[in-house]
Amino acid sequence: MRTYWFTEDAYPDLPPQDEYESIRVNLPNGEFDPERGHELYNWYLDLWCMAESYGLDIMNNEHHQTATCMVPAAPLMLAILARETKTARLLILGNPISNRRNPVRVAEEMALIDVISKGRLECGFVRGVPYEAAPANRTPLRGSQRLWEAHDMIMKAWTTHDGPFNFEGRWFHGRQINIWPRPYQQPAPPVWVTMGGRPSTTPVAKHKHVGAVFLAGYPRIREIFDGYREDYLKMHGEHAPFDRLGYLGLVYVGENEKKAREGAEKLLWYMTANKVPGYWSNPPGYHPPQISAQIMRGARGGSGVPLTATVDDQMARGNVFAGTPDQVYEQIKNFWEYSGGFGNMLMMGQAGFLTHEETETSMKLYAEEVFPRLKELEASTTPAEAWEKSKAMEKRENVPLDGFALEFVR
């Protein structure tokens, strides 16, 4: 079991929500104070370095034109961490290669980070959330197909060592591809891809890549993880090891219940601050027509109304794990067993207005009192046993799902 400590590097100092239409895409960057940004970027880098000191690994990501995530170029942040850290695995989850114009550049950037960090890169590829369509000016239609074509081009660039090759696909083209440097890890750095639903599990399992799931919670985790495990078993004739699956949840561990609660409320900023109108969350071609229609009607998220997620609700869904170390362990254990098991906990441990001290307290308690028990939990069983056990558990798919979940499960 590994735990990747994650923050989105939010810029939380915003006007009241009723004074702006959207936190993403069109919130004027006049709201961004470069002085404050300077402090925050360096603080977030410090937090990642601190995570390493507690024996955790590191995860970062990128978004564009949004205060929810100030990093528009995740490889730059990861390159700094490649130099600043010495032992942590460095997970970028991920490179939005459906929207990137040139996959070869991504292959080069990732190889560079892998070499500088002496082989600590974990390289994620994502389709990207719907609000990325406008900043990228890239149609979301056929985004998944583009992702896999870009993936094939990058893998070929990483693993070809005898001079230039050509790659002439539907969307991406190169005639003399021969990247310098090549990756440190051979034959290639571990690859992660996010999975949002059943059909998306198949290519991930086919390549034996790590399948990551964000905030699908009890309602959808079984569909997705079971899909991956079934695909993997069918295609490779063996059970998927735990380390092929990862789950991202919001985690706050406190010294007592009261403090844990306060921390979780602050962490929930990540969801409640996500005020996004339908026309950004529903770009044409991202969702199938039926779901797009529901967003147009306002029956799903993205209707422009701030989300009303509560800590209790999100804990019930398996999106937030919060409490004392014992409680958090129990919560994650329950979810872990229900899901059939996974080897990578992606811990969103800072969001919004959580202070340095609050963030460190939770990180330390998690690393010292929760994480070791999760490692024992994983070591106590096998993927086949854990999967079998989960199948016998009553399904919890009827937990109601409102808007945000679909949008974040990417």
Added chain:
Amino acid sequence: MGANTETINLPVGECTVTRKGSGPQLLLLHGGGGSIAEHPVIDRLAEKFEVIAPTHPGFNGTKVPDHFDGMPELVHFYLDVLDALEIEDAVLLGISMGGWLAAELASINCARFSKIILVDAVGVKVGGPTDRDIADVFGVPPDEATKLMYHDPANARDMSGLTDEELTELAGNRIALGLYTWEPYMHNPKLPQRLHRISAPTLLLWGESDGLVTTNYGKAYADLIPDARFVAIPEAGHSPYAEQTDRFVDEVFAFLD
């Protein structure tokens, strides 16, 4: 007046076509809102013409061929449609995105067309890089889009009364519009250098209140086409055929007489 709708097979994909009326051919290419084969304006046009109204793949629940990535595929698809429908000496009338398609087709080969009408058409960029020649309909709230599109927003379709099926069809149309127009947004940077090939008399017919592409845009578009004239219809927005049906038909017939 009876309409006849059929789906024709083409070398690549298939196309749903509605025909109405008799007389000279009038090929009507619809805009981003989807087929208007059911709209009363078709009956009016069918008084004098055989109106031939295909549905672009992806609109109104029709299939999109797998290889489609944008307008170029639609243009080539329509070269097959013109062959299959035996379009000869026809009036070519294109609305909005269909106007763009019409301009592309006519600048490839104008021989099939007697006259051309571009209605609040998109397809070219007339200003500089930072001029928003064409409003971003995907980047504004629905009520703002309505204001841009209609002279009187009360003429817009009331979304609240739609069934799930109708709304899903609308969402599908929006996806198809995105497919054909996403980038470069609603235009082809190469088209202005091709429009000189349009040899047929051309009418650019515009809703005076159109906020998506203004009359200034329409006039600049007309300047790019050799034998073109520009006419604006008052008290109409982006869909003058809907907001001022009679005025619209009068202008069309006046041009075609």
